[in-house]
């Protein structure tokens with residue numbers, strides 16, 4: 001439990017964890033809060049603190065990607081993550097809609113083509129407008145924005161190397177580490193760093209991606225592979241073990257199958273060996289098929305690594321301050337003195353992707369940042385709740401989920417205690433153009449009357465799951481769900497209509513109204 005002595009601003013703890021460091025602030029501090037990192041979490045925290053009349057600075061600096069790409073204020077989500085990704089996902093869905101529209105009576109040509117330059121320029125222009133919007137918001141909310149690389153000199157002094165070359169020292173009472181994570185490229189693979197793009201480059205590519213290989217099989221590879229295929233590019237995904245390994249495996253396989261049925265090629269159980277450039281400037285990829293140990297070779301225009309994201313904390317001088325980081329991920333440990341985001345140094349906090357063992361999602365970073373500002377300066381004691389966080393994989397058929405997988409439920413509670421209600425359904429809009437709906441599937445995982453997980457594959461899964469996620473956080477029950485009345489005709493109503501259990505072995509295909 002923490003008490004704050006408002007006069008001396010010294011933090012006093014009833015129970016101090018091992019390695020926990022207290023520093024008493026001096027009276028020369030200029031800032032109440034300095035935030036290192038102007039992404040989703042950092043900006044949210046800085047703005048919330050400033051609204052509470054505190055003196056706040058936020059530092060943001062983008063180190064260029066391995067291919068030299070760089071961008072403006074707002075962090076990963078705005079520039080090289082959620083926003084450009086969702087716009088390109090939408091562009092790809094529009095292609096499907098145009099093709100469907102013929103069946104609905106629209107007079108469109110048989111073949112439609114997307115133009116990468118038009119799309120990427122439009123996406124980049126939107127991103128630049130968001131960069132500008134963030135700058136304006138910081139100014140309006142009296143947050144000082146410094147375009148510079150931050151590191152710690154000591155727990156109350158942040159050193160900034162500004163982009164114009166000057167160095168400044170900022171004295172502060174509190175600091176927040178919100179520096180996010182960056183794509184990891186396996187540098188031991190010859191040519192990977194030299195020729196491999198990442199999601200930090202894809203949305204800013206000057207030339208069309210052409211025939212593309214994505215290495216990795218999680219969120220980023222499947223989302224980017226999905227929209228590139230939808231935009232008409234020859235797309236392959238190289239899978240080392242299984243697609244979407246950290247998700248419910250029945251759902252993950254359905255997502256992968258639906259992508260395969262639309263033309264994305266999956267190179268399963270394969271790993272890259274080397275990348276070289278040929279005389280025509282194309283990329284020659286050697287890879288190993290792990291099932292038969294054969295080495296194969298294929299030529300691509302773009303090779304993108306989506307092999308995970310790593311923390312770049314080594315330039316922050318955390319070690320000298322005694323801030324504990326995980327040895328494998330280099331992410332910062334929170335959870336000191338019962339505060340989820342407090343590090344092993346009393347006045348320094350970490351939020352967002354950089355916090356060890358927490359989901360790497362924008363709304364998580366934002367909520368944690370806002371709650372932290374309220375606790376630091378608004379007298380709040382509310383901690384971030386990292387349970388029941390919904391997410392959606394924006395593949396062509398989206399996969400939305402809240403709660404746990406069937407595997408996890410079975411391992412925690414035993415198969416005999418878990419009831420799974422499920423349905424294969426056809427979204428109404430698929431019927432007229434006779435679109436393949438064989439992968440549209442829902443399952444609810446229940447333990448007694450309690451719903452532990454809800455999974456949905458289908459159009460607009462993110463929109464559908466957001467609503468149900470609120471219900472699950474409020475402790476939704478199976479009787480409450482099945483007693484609810486649907487909204488007809490929607491795909492969301494198929495959730496409240498679930499009634500067939502897996503255990504029954506009955507056909508879960510929904511028919512008619």
Ligand code: FAD
Nearest residue numbers: 037039040041061075076077081150180352353360361362
């Ligand atoms: P970031 O947004 O990464 O911000 C950190 C900032 O700090 C960056 O601007 C960085 O340049 C800067 N910085 C780093 N070091 C320093 C330093 N020393 N000094 C000054 N500045 C520094 N999440 C979702 O919820 N939904 C999605 O659909 C989604 N799609 C994604 C798609 C892709 C391709 C990727 C890569 C991510 C996606 N994410 C998505 C994840 C989401 O983008 C992140 O979880 C979120 O941006 C994390 O916010 P953050 O504040 O922790 O870090």
Ligand code: NDP
Nearest residue numbers: 186216217218219220240241245306307308309360392393
């Ligand atoms: P993940 O860490 O989730 O997955 C990494 C993938 O790369 C795995 O498939 C892994 O294979 C593979 N891999 C790792 N190393 C190698 C290697 N040397 N050779 C071949 N394959 C390799 O990373 P992502 O980059 O996809 O996503 C990072 C995070 O970003 C996500 O966890 C998510 O929180 C966030 N995000 C959120 C999105 C959303 O909300 N829609 C969208 C995109 C990202 P294996 O399984 O065999 O280990």
